Amino acid sequence: MPRTLKIILKVIAAFVVVIILLFFGSLWYITHNKSKVLKLVNDELNAKFDGTVIIGDMKPNFFQHFPNISLGLKDVLIRDKRFAEHHRTLLDAKDFSISVKAWPLFTGSLDINHIDISNATVDLFTDSTGYSNRSVFRSGHPKRKDTSSTNNYDSQLGRFSLTNVNFIVEDLHKKKRFDFIANRLNGTMRNPDTGWNAAFHMDVTAKSMAFNTKNGSFIKNKVLEGDLTAGYNSETGRLWVKSPSLDIADDPFVVNAVFQTLKQPSSFNIHLEAKKAMWRRVSALLSENIQKKLDQFNITQPIAVRGIISGSFAGGGDPSLYVTATVKDNTVITPGGTIEHCSFGGVFSNEYKKGAGFSDDNSVIRLVNFQGTYLQMPFWMAEGDIIDLKQPIAMGDFNADFPLSYANGVMAKSVARFTRGRAIMHLKYRGDIVNYQLNKPVVAGSIILRNANFKYLPENISFVNSAISLLIKKNDLFLRNIRLQSGKSVVSMEGRVNNFMNLYYSAPEKILVHCDISSPQLYLGEFLGVISGNAQDGTPTEQPAGDDNSGNVVTQLNTVLQKSRVDMNLKVNNVYYKKFVATDVHAEVLTSEDKVVIRDVGLKHAGGSLKMNGSVSKGRKSNQLDLNTVISHVNIREFFSAFDNFGLQDFTADNLKGYLSAKTQIAASMSDQGKLMPKSINGTLDLNLQDGALVNFNPIGSIAKFAFPRRDLKNIQVRELNGRFDVHGDMITVYPLKFSSSVLNMDVAGVYGLNGGTNLALDVPLRNPKNDTTITNQAKLEKKRYKGIVLHIRAISDSTGRIKIGWNKDRKKEEGK
Numbered sequence: 001m002p003r004t005l006k007i008i009l010k011v012i013a014a015f016v017v018v019i020i021l022l023f024f025g026s027l028w029y030i031t032h033n034k035s036k037v038l039k040l041v042n043d044e045l046n047a048k049f050d051g052t053v054i055i056g057d058m059k060p061n062f063f064q065h066f067p068n069i070s071l072g073l074k075d076v077l078i079r080d081k082r083f084a085e086h087h088r089t090l091l092d093a094k095d096f097s098i099s100v101k102a103w104p105l106f107t108g109s110l111d112i113n114h115i116d117i118s119n120a121t122v123d124l125f126t127d128s129t130g131y132s133n134r135s136v137f138r139s140g141h142p143k144r145k146d147t148s149s150t151n152n153y154d155s156q157l158g159r160f161s162l163t164n165v166n167f168i169v170e171d172l173h174k175k176k177r178f179d180f181i182a183n184r185l186n187g188t189m190r191n192p193d194t195g196w197n198a199a200f201h202m203d204v205t206a207k208s209m210a211f212n213t214k215n216g217s218f219i220k221n222k223v224l225e226g227d228l229t230a231g232y233n234s235e236t237g238r239l240w241v242k243s244p245s246l247d248i249a250d251d252p253f254v255v256n257a258v259f260q261t262l263k264q265p266s267s268f269n270i271h272l273e274a275k276k277a278m279w280r281r282v283s284a285l286l287s288e289n290i291q292k293k294l295d296q297f298n299i300t301q302p303i304a305v306r307g308i309i310s311g312s313f314a315g316g317g318d319p320s321l322y323v324t325a326t327v328k329d330n331t332v333i334t335p336g337g338t339i340e341h342c343s344f345g346g347v348f349s350n351e352y353k354k355g356a357g358f359s360d361d362n363s364v365i366r367l368v369n370f371q372g373t374y375l376q377m378p379f380w381m382a383e384g385d386i387i388d389l390k391q392p393i394a395m396g397d398f399n400a401d402f403p404l405s406y407a408n409g410v411m412a413k414s415v416a417r418f419t420r421g422r423a424i425m426h427l428k429y430r431g432d433i434v435n436y437q438l439n440k441p442v443v444a445g446s447i448i449l450r451n452a453n454f455k456y457l458p459e460n461i462s463f464v465n466s467a468i469s470l471l472i473k474k475n476d477l478f479l480r481n482i483r484l485q486s487g488k489s490v491v492s493m494e495g496r497v498n499n500f501m502n503l504y505y506s507a508p509e510k511i512l513v514h515c516d517i518s519s520p521q522l523y524l525g526e527f528l529g530v531i532s533g534n535a536q537d538g539t540p541t542e543q544p545a546g547d548d549n550s551g552n553v554v555t556q557l558n559t560v561l562q563k564s565r566v567d568m569n570l571k572v573n574n575v576y577y578k579k580f581v582a583t584d585v586h587a588e589v590l591t592s593e594d595k596v597v598i599r600d601v602g603l604k605h606a607g608g609s610l611k612m613n614g615s616v617s618k619g620r621k622s623n624q625l626d627l628n629t630v631i632s633h634v635n636i637r638e639f640f641s642a643f644d645n646f647g648l649q650d651f652t653a654d655n656l657k658g659y660l661s662a663k664t665q666i667a668a669s670m671s672d673q674g675k676l677m678p679k680s681i682n683g684t685l686d687l688n689l690q691d692g693a694l695v696n697f698n699p700i701g702s703i704a705k706f707a708f709p710r711r712d713l714k715n716i717q718v719r720e721l722n723g724r725f726d727v728h729g730d731m732i733t734v735y736p737l738k739f740s741s742s743v744l745n746m747d748v749a750g751v752y753g754l755n756g757g758t759n760l761a762l763d764v765p766l767r768n769p770k771n772d773t774t775i776t777n778q779a780k781l782e783k784k785r786y787k788g789i790v791l792h793i794r795a796i797s798d799s800t801g802r803i804k805i806g807w808n809k810d811r812k813k814e815e816g817k
Contacts, residue, residue: 051080051090051136072097076120080136086125090133093120099159118163126171160200161186174313177217179208195232202228211311211319216288218309222249237262248285251277268319269310276302287318289360290348293389298333299342311358318358323348332372335435342372344381352387360389367396375409377402379425392433394441400425404452415558421452421466440505444472458561461486461527475501479515487526491519505556509593511564517571522585524577525674566591575603577674580642582610594618606642608634608659622669622677629664636660636689647676649754650698658692658718666727679729679755689721694741717742719773730754745769745785756801761808762793 056075078091099114126132162185169178187200203225210217226246232239239259245252257270274282279299283291304326311319325346332339345368351357352364364387371380377400384396404421411417425448431441449468456463469480479495495515503511572585582603590597594617601612614627631639639660640646640653666683668676694716718741726733732752739746745767750760767788775781794808 051078052083053078055096071099078136080133082131082135083133086127086133088123088125088133089121090124090136091120091122093117093165095119114159114161116161116163117165120162120164121166121168123166123168124170125168126173128172130173132171159186159188160198171313175210175213176313177208177210177213179206181205181207183223195234197229197231199227199229202226210287212287215318216291218287219248219285220288222285224248226252228255248272249281251281253277265312267310267312269308272305272307272309274305277305278302286321290321290389296335299327300331300333303327303330318350320358321348321350337374339372339374341378342370344368344370344372361391363387363389365389376406377410386433393430394433395430396428397445398425398427398429404449404454411557415458415561416454416456418452418454420464421454422450424448424450427472442475442501444474444501446471458558459527472501475499477501479513487523489519489521489523489526491517491522493517504560508556508560509563509565511560513564513566515566516569519570519572521574521576522572524575563593565593578642578644581605587612606634606636606638608632608661610634616670622671622680625666625668625670625676627664627666627668629662629666631660631662631664633659633661633690636692644676647678647681655695655697656692657695659690660687660692661690662687681727682729683727685723685725685727687721687723687725689718692718692721694718713743716744731757734760740769740772740785742770742773743768745772750795753797753801756797758795758797758803760795762791762795764791764793765789766791 054075054077055073057073059072059074073096074094076091076093076096077089079089083089095116095118097114097116099116124132124134126134162182165182165185167178167180167182170176181204183203183205185200185202185204187198189196189198203223206217206219206222206224208217209219224246226243228241228243228246230239230241237260239261241255241257241259243253243255246255247253251274254273255271257268259269260267279297280295282303282305283294286294305323306325307321307323309319309321323346327346328343330342332342347366347368348363349366350359350363352362356362364385366386367381367384369380369382370384371378373379379398379400379402381399382397384394384398386392386394401424402422404418404423407418407423425446427443427445427447429441429443432439447468447470449466452466452468453462453464454466455461463484463486465483465485467481467483469482471478471480477497477500479493479497482491482493482495484491484493493515495513497511497513500511566589568589568591570585570587570589573583575582575585582605585601585603587601587603588599590599595615596618597615599613601610603610609632611630611632612627614625614629617624617626636656636658637653640656645652663686664683666681666685668682669680670676696714697716718739721737721739723737724735726735730753732754734748734750734752736747736749739748745765747763748760750758752758752760765786765788769785772781772784775784792808794806794810795803796806797803
């Protein structure tokens, strides 16, 4: 064996012998000097604490940390001098084991190499007056006597282990409570000249981390597990803690925390980062006042989160919270619906206004570059804010570009149904949040619908190839470049609504839309829904319940459309309604929830002109029509034909020729299809007929059979006829009327019944007036009118409704009245 190896083995053997001798020597020393060793431990502890230190028992354990000597302390209590007042023990350790180096024991000093604590509670308590049991810690370290340069050892801690140790920091004065249970915590520590450094693994349950007990705890009842490093600089008072991967409630976080202890008050700054964390698990880490609000939302896939918690240990306020999140192609669930394919950058801060404090009412949630799909509708926001979590206000921008058919899922079922077209929106909004949904938002910006096919359900009108541009600016609504096509009708529109946003939610019935409408052709039959408000199958459209307005902008739209008023200035080249045709039409139309008013209507029809004013009031079973009309020189046959003979059956367009001028004031009931209801017409009619003719009129034919059996009265020429009539249902009152024609003169007065009730008095001169047209002197013509025999006839309906002709026996009595 080489000489060098022999020497090394001898040295090692000698070293082992020395260790064994030291070990057993230490065993003998502690066993026979237990009270002295216990005194050394108490002296070491009392050098660090100013209060009561109680050690129940001490036993050596030589093999636990061989070659060092372990001292097992049982039932260790540390209390401050005012324990009797607050009853909070600073340290209550059932098992407290320290490992000491053997050699310093023989020199009368203690060098702690390892500490094991289990089944213990550390309780740092501050009462409402500000007094703390931490006063048990001495403010300075007592200097040791320098007995010898060879035996003066510094007390240092090398390793430590904690099992089931409860750490409590409670400050009633500042309303803070921190409560952690170290299920398992072990590590090593170095002691450089300026402090210490440590590396450790921990498994800790956070029962409470309340910076403000009124608002609840952060990471409440969450398990924290991972490897950490920490350090403390005694000169700067800086304590730091780091972990590359600390599991908090099963999500791994990068942790970097700094505590400044020398400056008063002490401050902290904690950075947390997780690349993949679940929304609900992240929200569960926050205090209850914030978690309650965030839990109304959910994000189904993991998100990237960064958080900074900073503040001081002074006062009872919340710390500063600044949390950022990155969401990519995720699904976001909100109280208002689910947003798919969602991506955005999010920020939460409880200091919206700098210097205004850290609180719910000074908090902000900011969404940046938000994009997603809601009910198939893609949209995006450059920025959106929710401020003041106590009385939340949302503000931001909203942009969208999508096929209009996607909007059917959002629109109220009773508003519209889209089948084609595109919607483009660029809006800014601001509104309250009620029950976590946007309420009564004020909107500015533009909404554009292009190439739209849709059915407007409240009025049962279908539109095709239509375009709508809406601009909301300073609470006013502007209608721009609107084109509506329904069937063969094409309408162009420009308009404005003043104070639109202020009235939209609170008083939609006060909204007045001013608009100018022009059209090359308008078919009124395609707009009957405006009058009826009902579907063609008779089923009423869904109406808002009661008079309550909705804070939801889409739901409220139906209410606004139903209750708002529209003032239209109308110019139309051609108007068609069944057989009616008019040209050069102009009118003012005012629509409201239950009425349509027409004013200053002017049009050309049947070679003449018409002027009208009137209204249509909507009803449940029928609609009330009130109409004042001035007719000037229209072709009477075309006129009667256009209006379906005004509901008359025995007196039709086929019976008439000539040019009519008239004034009417009528009221009638009209069906949802625009037809006059039988027996519903009431009013007056003043007419003038020029160059007229009465053709094949049956009542005259009946009289002719009785009075002029040999005279043909099928085509009676009338140069001029003036008359006044009152209409009451199916009864027409004929005021005294002089009927002068080419074959017959007749004075008529009485009542004509369309369905019975006729009672007409007729005075019929028998002379033939054929040549009366040559007489120009009116007095002479009037005198000659009654020359010769005059028949006084009474036309009366019998019980079957048939008209019977007889002599008017009561004529003299009537003249005498």
